[in-house]
Amino acid sequence: MLNPFLLMAAFYLVVAIVAVLDAVLTSFTLIPWFVGLPWLRVHFITLGVLTEAAFGVLPAFVADRRDAQAPATRWDIWLLLNSGLVVLLAGMPSVNTILIIAGGTLIFIAVTLLILHLRGIGGGQQSQGSGSLKFYLMGLVYLLVGIIVGTGLWVGWSEPLRIGVPKEVHIHANSWGFASLVFAGLLVDLLPALTGRPLASRRTVSAIFWAMALGALGLVLGPWLSGNLFVTVPGLVLHIGATVALLILLARTLRGAGLYARAGAWHLSLSYLWILLPVMMAPLIILKVANVPGAEIEATAPQALIYGWMGQFLYAVAPYFAARWLLRNPQARLGGNWLSLATVNLGAALIWVSIFLPGVRGPVHAAAYIALGVSLVAAAWETGVITLTALRRAEQAAPQPV
């Protein structure tokens, strides 16, 4: 049976190319700006590729760690997630309150069911394995918070919930909560399969988990309490500390196995530059250092974060997931190539350059999206070829009608 979540992730990887093309054409003012398209562009990657891929692989990883049989596909969860996504895709551009609430609720239920499903795999016994399960569960809990705040962003829930800066709370819960923790858990599970060695000892992994989880809490509560520095700063320090530690361990393990000879290892490592950069800029914005355009950074940096960090991480792992769970190839390798590596990092860098050069922002932005578009095509091509091969194989294996 082919993993339907991963098929959807490959599908949205292709759809994301169309959204990037729109960014190029609007930046050159060749087509008019269309309200809602920036939302689609971001969420084709975050919900379409990242969330689908997470739903597809987390049960398999958890089962593996608990020496349990891979669980059967949860079609109820698949249906809830994907119907929610389609309803949101219709509701967001038209800012239709009913559709936004319906879409957000369907995805919220899907995530809740996934949490319960993961907890129940292998009879729910304590994992003796890598300790990745707590990363996945905590990441998904932050996703629930992100969904509540995100659904309320254009619906007016922020006031009754007393959220000071709701968009920032949404971004922080999803980026520093959900994506950071799930990526860290995936690294804990992936590295032994790729290199034959664990990423770190269980104690170190546990310390990274607590620093990340508590750091994310500070980073979510900070903007919730209208930028309270007493929770934001400790959160920032804990989260950066954990991320840098993770990065050092990742680089050491990948280098030890000689994996830097291929682009995939570089994709994984360099992706973290694009989450650390806005974090390093944060003190300058908070302290209002002259010449640092805080408002522009807050408006534009999320795009570099999405493509440079989440996108780039997925370029490496999506082909691996497709090869392992669609093609059933036990020797699956990290994806990405030198072209996708050069273009995704160039594109993210140009997005940052556009922030500091307001006079030429349009053309620099367009150039950034051309580079990102090329990187997406390169990444989608590889995942697409693996997916197609798997689909053809499944078709040929299916009994033919007499």
Ligand code: HEM
């Ligand atoms: C049910 C799920 C979700 C809903 C309803 C939702 C809703 C929203 C809304 C309404 C915005 C504001 C757009 C604007 O003001 O321009 C937004 C922005 C954003 N969302 Fe989500 N979102 C969801 C899931 C996610 C996930 C899973 C992630 C990341 C893993 C994410 C990351 C972001 C980011 C980074 C932005 C800022 C984009 C920018 O400013 O360029 N969202 N979201």
